[in-house]
Amino acid sequence: MKKILWFVLMLMLAFNLAGCGGEKPQVQDDKKQAASSEKLKIAFVYVGPVGDGGWSYAHDQGRKYLEQQIPDVETTYIESVPEGADSERVITELVEKGNKIIFATSFGFMDSVIKVAQKYPDVKFLHCSGYKTAENVGTYFGRMYQARYLTGIVAGKTTQSNVIGYVAAFPIPEVIRGINAFTLGVRSVNPNAKVKVVWTNTWYDPAAEKEAAKSLLEAGADVITQHQDTPGPQQAAEEKGKFSIGYNSDMSKMAPKAVLTSAVWNWGPYYVETVKAIKEGTWKSNQYWGPMSDQIVDLAPFGPMVPDDVKKLVENKKQEIISGKFDVFTGPIKDQTGKERVAAGQQMSDADMLSFDWFVEGVEGTIPK
Structure with missing residues (x-):
C-alpha cells in the first residue's frame, strides 16, 4: 500500500512539473507576440x-x-x-x-x-x-537640382558633339527644374552645348524610355541623361558606344561602360529622423526640402572614363554648393527666347523654383500644356 501511495504521489509530482514546464514556452510566446504587437x-x-x-x-x-x-x-x-x-x-x-x-x-x-x-x-x-x-x-x-547641376558639368566636359540628350518623364515643375539645373551646369563649362529634351509621359516604362534615348542618340547626342526610373536610357547609350548620366541610384552596374556618374537619392537618414520625431511626439507638419549639405542628394562615384581634372572641378563646385557660397539658380539666367528671367546676382526663391514652367537658354524642346 505504501508503495502504491508513493507511486501515485510521484506520478502527480511528475504531471505538475510537466505542466509547469509546458507553461514556460507559452509565456515566452506571449512575450514575443506582445513585443511584436508593440x-x-x-x-x-x-x-x-x-x-x-x-x-x-x-x-x-x-x-x-x-x-x-x-x-x-x-x-x-x-x-x-x-x-x-x-x-x-x-x-x-x-x-x-x-x-x-x-x-x-x-x-x-x-x-x-x-x-x-x-x-x-x-x-x-x-x-x-x-x-x-x-x-x-x-x-x-x-534639392536634387544641386546634384543635377554637378552632373551637367560632367556632361558638358564630356560631350564632343555638343548635343546632350535628356529623357524626361512628365512636364511638371520638378522635372523642368532638373532639366534647367542640368543645362546650367553643362553651359557653365561648355556654352556651345545644347540639351535636347524628349518627353515620354512615363515614370517607369523601360521600353519607351530606352526608345526615347535612342531617338536622341540618332539626333546626334553623345551623352544621355534622364528623369526616369529605369536604366533603359543608360543601356541605350552603352549599346551605341556613347556616355550617360544616371539618376536615382548608382546606375553604373547596368551600363558600366557608359555611366559617367549618377545623381542619387539617400532617403535613409530622413526616414530615420522623421520616425524618431513621430515616436518622440515632436513631429509637426512641415515641407522639408533638404539640400546637398543634408546628404539627401549626392553624386555616385565617377566612372573610370572621367578625367581627374573634371572630378576636381566638380568637387570644388560641390563644396561651394554645400557651404552656401554658390546657388544654382543665381542670375543672370535667360530663358529659351533670350529673355532675362533672373537678374545678375539675384537668387530664385523656393516658390519660383517649385513652380518652374519655362526652360533656360540652351534647352531644345517644348513644355506641353
Whole structure:
C-alpha cells in the first residue's frame, strides 16, 4: 500500500512539473507576440517596382536603412501602385491594417494622401515631392537640382558633339527644374552645348524610355541623361558606344561602360529622423526640402572614363554648393527666347523654383500644356 501511495504521489509530482514546464514556452510566446504587437507599423507606397534600379529602389533602400537603425519598427511596402484613385484605396487599406505612418513616394499620390488623411487624423502621412499639407500630412523632397547641376558639368566636359540628350518623364515643375539645373551646369563649362529634351509621359516604362534615348542618340547626342526610373536610357547609350548620366541610384552596374556618374537619392537618414520625431511626439507638419549639405542628394562615384581634372572641378563646385557660397539658380539666367528671367546676382526663391514652367537658354524642346 505504501508503495502504491508513493507511486501515485510521484506520478502527480511528475504531471505538475510537466505542466509547469509546458507553461514556460507559452509565456515566452506571449512575450514575443506582445513585443511584436508593440512595434510601430510603417508602410511605404511605391509607384514602380522595387527592382527598377531607380526611384522606387532608392526609396526601398531607405526603408531597409530605417529598419536597421530603429529595430522596434515594422515596415511594409506596396509596389507598382498607379497614381490617382487606385492609390487612395491602397493607402486606406494600409491604414486599416494598423500602419501609423505612411510614406507615399510619388507626386501623383498627393490628392489621395490628403483625402485619406482627413479620415484618419491619428495617422501620420508623409508625401514625397508634393506641396499639399495638413495637420497630419507633411511633404518631403531634396534639392536634387544641386546634384543635377554637378552632373551637367560632367556632361558638358564630356560631350564632343555638343548635343546632350535628356529623357524626361512628365512636364511638371520638378522635372523642368532638373532639366534647367542640368543645362546650367553643362553651359557653365561648355556654352556651345545644347540639351535636347524628349518627353515620354512615363515614370517607369523601360521600353519607351530606352526608345526615347535612342531617338536622341540618332539626333546626334553623345551623352544621355534622364528623369526616369529605369536604366533603359543608360543601356541605350552603352549599346551605341556613347556616355550617360544616371539618376536615382548608382546606375553604373547596368551600363558600366557608359555611366559617367549618377545623381542619387539617400532617403535613409530622413526616414530615420522623421520616425524618431513621430515616436518622440515632436513631429509637426512641415515641407522639408533638404539640400546637398543634408546628404539627401549626392553624386555616385565617377566612372573610370572621367578625367581627374573634371572630378576636381566638380568637387570644388560641390563644396561651394554645400557651404552656401554658390546657388544654382543665381542670375543672370535667360530663358529659351533670350529673355532675362533672373537678374545678375539675384537668387530664385523656393516658390519660383517649385513652380518652374519655362526652360533656360540652351534647352531644345517644348513644355506641353
